[in-house]
Amino acid sequence: MISTLSASRRKATDASLDDGSRDDGSRGARSLPAGPLALVLGVALLVALTAAVAWGSTSIPPGEVWSVVGRRLAGEGPRPGTDDLIVWQLRVPRALLAALVGAGLGLVGTAVQALVRNPLADPYMLGICNGASLGAVAAIVLGLGAGGALGLGLSGAAFAGALATFALVWVIARRGGGFAPLRLVLAGVAIGQFLSGFTSYLVLQAGDEQQTRSVLFWLMGSLSGASWPLLAVPAVVVPAALLWLQARARGLNALLMGDETAAGLGVNVTRLRRELFAVTSVVTGVLVAVSGAIAFVGLMVPHACRLVVGGDHRRLLPLSALFGALLLVVVDIVCRTAMASQELPVGVVTSLIGAPALLYLLDRRLWSGS
Numbered sequence: 001m002i003s004t005l006s007a008s009r010r011k012a013t014d015a016s017l018d019d020g021s022r023d024d025g026s027r028g029a030r031s032l033p034a035g036p037l038a039l040v041l042g043v044a045l046l047v048a049l050t051a052a053v054a055w056g057s058t059s060i061p062p063g064e065v066w067s068v069v070g071r072r073l074a075g076e077g078p079r080p081g082t083d084d085l086i087v088w089q090l091r092v093p094r095a096l097l098a099a100l101v102g103a104g105l106g107l108v109g110t111a112v113q114a115l116v117r118n119p120l121a122d123p124y125m126l127g128i129c130n131g132a133s134l135g136a137v138a139a140i141v142l143g144l145g146a147g148g149a150l151g152l153g154l155s156g157a158a159f160a161g162a163l164a165t166f167a168l169v170w171v172i173a174r175r176g177g178g179f180a181p182l183r184l185v186l187a188g189v190a191i192g193q194f195l196s197g198f199t200s201y202l203v204l205q206a207g208d209e210q211q212t213r214s215v216l217f218w219l220m221g222s223l224s225g226a227s228w229p230l231l232a233v234p235a236v237v238v239p240a241a242l243l244w245l246q247a248r249a250r251g252l253n254a255l256l257m258g259d260e261t262a263a264g265l266g267v268n269v270t271r272l273r274r275e276l277f278a279v280t281s282v283v284t285g286v287l288v289a290v291s292g293a294i295a296f297v298g299l300m301v302p303h304a305c306r307l308v309v310g311g312d313h314r315r316l317l318p319l320s321a322l323f324g325a326l327l328l329v330v331v332d333i334v335c336r337t338a339m340a341s342q343e344l345p346v347g348v349v350t351s352l353i354g355a356p357a358l359l360y361l362l363d364r365r366l367w368s369g370s
Contacts, residue, residue: 032308034315041322048329052095094226098332099325101291104238106324108280109298111245114252115276116181122299123284127169127192128162132288134199135161140215141202155289162285221294221347223332230290241283249313294347296354303361
């Protein structure tokens with residue numbers, strides 16, 4: 001009798017694990033079919049990418065956009081005229097970078113919230129963004145970038161700062177053994193605030209007004225430096241992270257049920273958290289290195305997707321990637337076209353959109369009793 005009850009309880013727990021419906025803030029949400037939603041988001045993303053390439057200071061018909069892209073993909077060389085240059089060399093790399101960064105932030109936000117079991121967590125809570133920002137600001141202000149003493153380049157310096165911060169947070173979080181979420185969060189927040197203060201000091205040491213503007217624009221997020229070479233690393237890292245996280249979706253569901261339950265289901269909790277921290281740190285470092293600090297995407301996207309498909313990470317991860325990509329492509333269109341005289345930093349627009357949207361989502365969740 002006891003063995004029968006234990007087996008029944010284990011089966012019920014496994015069902016809950018596969019359903020992903022535990023303390024992830026998704027209770028009360030109406031779970032919709034993930035397949036049709038993914039198809040809709042994919043089509044919307046394709047439309048948004050087309051609009052991102054077609055719209056700008058010089059408008060180009062969508063048919064011409066796809067004609068240029070088709071010729072280039074077929075291996076043809078550039079044709080005379082400015083449309084080919086604008087489409088292929090300027091706007092296509094930027095649109096693709098926006099999609100990759102948005103997808104990466106959506107993925108990492110989902111993973112970090114499972115890592116620390118906190119729906120208010122985001123990729124920057126662990127301090128990695130602050131480290132990348134410090135590296136980039138040092139490259140600008142102290143001349144450590146291209147042509148400087150180290151020859152790192154802005155992106156290289158930002159990624160080096162992210163890796164150094166990752167190592168520091170890792171050492172502090174691991175002191176005393178274990179890999180507790182609270183210790184990890186506290187270490188990340190403390191180190192992030194310290195690095196943020198040092199970054200502010202470096203900003204004050206900027207030699208001229210143009211240098212200060214460059215630093216501040218980078219700290220608020222920008223995709224203006226997009227190019228084909230810059231796409232190489234995120235084009236590999238983001239899909240690889242999606243595949244890796246998708247393969248561990250069941251383990252992420254288990255983490256939300258508590259460490260004891262997850263361990264009872266055969267999940268090596270300490271190892272999974274260690275791997276999650278490493279992967280999310282590397283992906284965050286890569287994203288910040290190519291786009292600067294972009295707020296709210298990693299926090300808001302998982303919330304919005306959970307309200308629609310529930311908390312099962314098998315559905316949540318790919319939809320978060322698609323929605324994050326769509327959101328940032330649309331935001332970048334707004335940044336480029338909202339003002340005729342200048343371009344808005346991406347982080348400014350995501351904050352203006354994200355803060356009210358997040359308050360709405362939280363208010364809706366409270367009224368639904370979750």
